Amino acid sequence: MDGFDRRERRRRYQKQQRRRRLGIYAGIAGAIILVLVGVGFLCVSLFRHFTATKPATTQVAEPENQEEKPGNTEARKQYSLKNVQVMIDPGHGERVPGCVVDDIMEKDITLQVSLKLRDALEKEGAIVTMTREDDSFYPRLKERGVMANKAKVDYFISVHCNFYEDDPDIYGFESYYYGEDSAAFSEAMVKAAGAGGIAVQDSKYGNFQVLRDAKMPAVLLEIGYMSNEEELQNMCDEAYQQSLAEVITGGLAEYNKKNK
Numbered sequence: 001m002d003g004f005d006r007r008e009r010r011r012r013y014q015k016q017q018r019r020r021r022l023g024i025y026a027g028i029a030g031a032i033i034l035v036l037v038g039v040g041f042l043c044v045s046l047f048r049h050f051t052a053t054k055p056a057t058t059q060v061a062e063p064e065n066q067e068e069k070p071g072n073t074e075a076r077k078q079y080s081l082k083n084v085q086v087m088i089d090p091g092h093g094e095r096v097p098g099c100v101v102d103d104i105m106e107k108d109i110t111l112q113v114s115l116k117l118r119d120a121l122e123k124e125g126a127i128v129t130m131t132r133e134d135d136s137f138y139p140r141l142k143e144r145g146v147m148a149n150k151a152k153v154d155y156f157i158s159v160h161c162n163f164y165e166d167d168p169d170i171y172g173f174e175s176y177y178y179g180e181d182s183a184a185f186s187e188a189m190v191k192a193a194g195a196g197g198i199a200v201q202d203s204k205y206g207n208f209q210v211l212r213d214a215k216m217p218a219v220l221l222e223i224g225y226m227s228n229e230e231e232l233q234n235m236c237d238e239a240y241q242q243s244l245a246e247v248i249t250g251g252l253a254e255y256n257k258k259n260k
Helices: 001-052 107-122 143-151 181-195 207-212 228-234 238-259
Strands: 085-090 127-128 155-162 173-177 200-205 220-226
Touching: 085 107, 107 127, 107 155, 107 220, 107 238, 143 155, 143 173, 143 207, 155 207, 155 238, 173 181, 181 200, 181 220, 181 238, 207 220, 220 228, 228 238
Parallel strands: 085 127, 085 155, 155 220, 173 200
Antiparallel strands: 173 220
16 A cells, blocks of 8 residues: 555655646746737837828918908008098987896997998998087987988998897898888999808888988888897997998998999
8 A cells, every 4th residue: 555655745746746747838928928929019019100101291282262351451442532421320328228128238239240241331422410429419310310411421321230029039230211212222222242251131111210200311221130049249340330331331322433
C-alpha cells in the first residue's frame, strides 16, 4: 500500500505540474496576443493620423445681384421731391394714446415712424411739417386737417396702427382715402409698401375726420395691427420702422411724379 500511495502521489504531482505549465503557457500566449492587438491598433491609428488629408474649405460666393431689402437706404432708389410740401400727422398723442398692448402705445409707434418718415422725405428735398413732434402738444382731431389746409401743403399723411381683438391673426399695412382725388394716392401707398416687402392689405375708403377736413390729396395709413404679435414686434423694431418710412417716401414720390 505504501508503494502504491507513493506512486499515486507522484502521478498526481506530475499531473498538477503539467496543468500549471499549461496555464503559464496559456497566460503568456494571451498576453502576447493582447500586446499584438494593442500594437496593431496603435499602428492603424497612427497610419490614419499621418495619412489623413484636411477637408477642403468650401467658400460660398456672394450672389452677384443682391436683392434690395426694405429700409436699405444705400441701395434704395433716389426720388426727387424737391420743394414738395408734406404734412405728417402722427396719430394720437399724450392725452389719447390710441391702442395699448401691455406697455406699448400706438402714439409712440406712430411718432417714431413719422419722425423717420420726415427725415426720409426731407432727404429727397421735401418740405415737411408735422402736427406734433413729441407728446408736449396734442392737436385734436378736428384741428389736424385744418392745420394742413392752413399750411397749404401738397399732401397730408396721417400715421396710425390698427387693432382687431376678434382675430389676432389679421395683419398688414392698409391705406385709407376719403375723396376720389386721393384714391390713386392711397393705392400708390399700398403698392409701394408691397413692393418694399411689407405685408399689405388693400387701399380702402375711410370716412375719417382728418381725411374729410384735408383739402389736398390725403391718406390715413394703418401701418400694421398691434393685435398681431409678430406685426407688433416688427412695428417696434427701428429697422422695420425705417423700412416703412422708405416705402411711404417711395410711394409718395411715384404718385407725385405721375400727377404733378
